[in-house]
Amino acid sequence: MSPLVPYEGELEPDGDYDGQEFGGLDLADQEGPGSRFMDCALRECGLDRTDLGRARFIDCVLDGIRGVGTDLGGASLRDVEVVDARLGGVQLHGAVFERVLVRGGKIDYLNLRKAKLKDVVFEGCVLAEPDFGGAELERVEFRDCVLKDADLSGVRMKDVDLRTVAELGIARGVDRLAGAVISTAQLLDLAPAFAAQIGVRVEDAPGG
Known part of the structure; x- marks a missing residue:
């Protein structure tokens, strides 16, 4: 693989980025909807309110x-690694993930409504109040x-x-x-929720 070329400047709508490294850039409030990133690396970049709706990431590393408030609605990620991300309220509704690894980091209020995830691994990360409403998950693994x-x-x-999963909470x-x-332990933890779902009330017997 050829060395990545450092990128300077701002994102552009429908931009075409190939073999470039975005290192330590503040991309806050920039507009890059519909952009294509091929063999790129985004490292330590700030993405506050960045518009990357419908962007395509292929063979990329996001480190x-x-x-x-990053907008990645309708984005496509294929053969991508997301490492130690710190994101809040990121919009990925309608996105498509294929062969993606999300490792480490913390993502709050992740919106994956109606997204499609296939061959995806979440490893050692914290997902607080993620919204998978209407999403399709196939061959997805959550590790630790x-x-x-x-x-x-x-x-x-x-x-x-x-x-x-180290901690499994389903709202x-x-x-x-x-x-x-x-796992069996998770089944026991979720038993009250399962019981409530089918209308079973769980109470100890009198004198029990």
């Missing part, structure tokens, strides 16, 4: 990116992650592995876990 108050409303799952959509595999 140490940070930002609040923390999932806090996840919204699984309307999710469709196939071969989703949750067994090594809505516990009935959508068909197609997922969980």
Whole structure:
């Protein structure tokens, strides 16, 4: 692989970036909808309110990116690594993930509504109140992650592995876990939610 060329300047709508490195740049409030990133690296970049809607990332590394309100709605990520991201309120509704690794970092209020994830691994990251509403997950694995108050409303799952999730909290959509595999311990933790879903009231017997 050829050395990446350092990028300078601002993002442009429908920009075409090939083999470039975005290192330590503040891209806050910039407009790059519809852009294509091929064999690129974004390292330690600020993405506050950056518009990257419908952007395509192919064979890219996103390392140490940070930002609040980043718009990646409808984006496509293929063969991408996202490492140690610190994001809040990132919009990825309708996005397509294929062969993506998300490792480390913390993402708050991740919006993946109606997104499609295939061959994706979340590893050692914290996802606080992620919204998977209406999303499709196929061959997705969560390894040593923390999932806090996840919204699984309307999710469709196939071969989703949750067994090594360090903390599994489901705010809505516990009935959508068909197609997922969980551990015995997780089943016990989720038992009250499952019972409530089917209308079973759990109480100790008198004198018990």
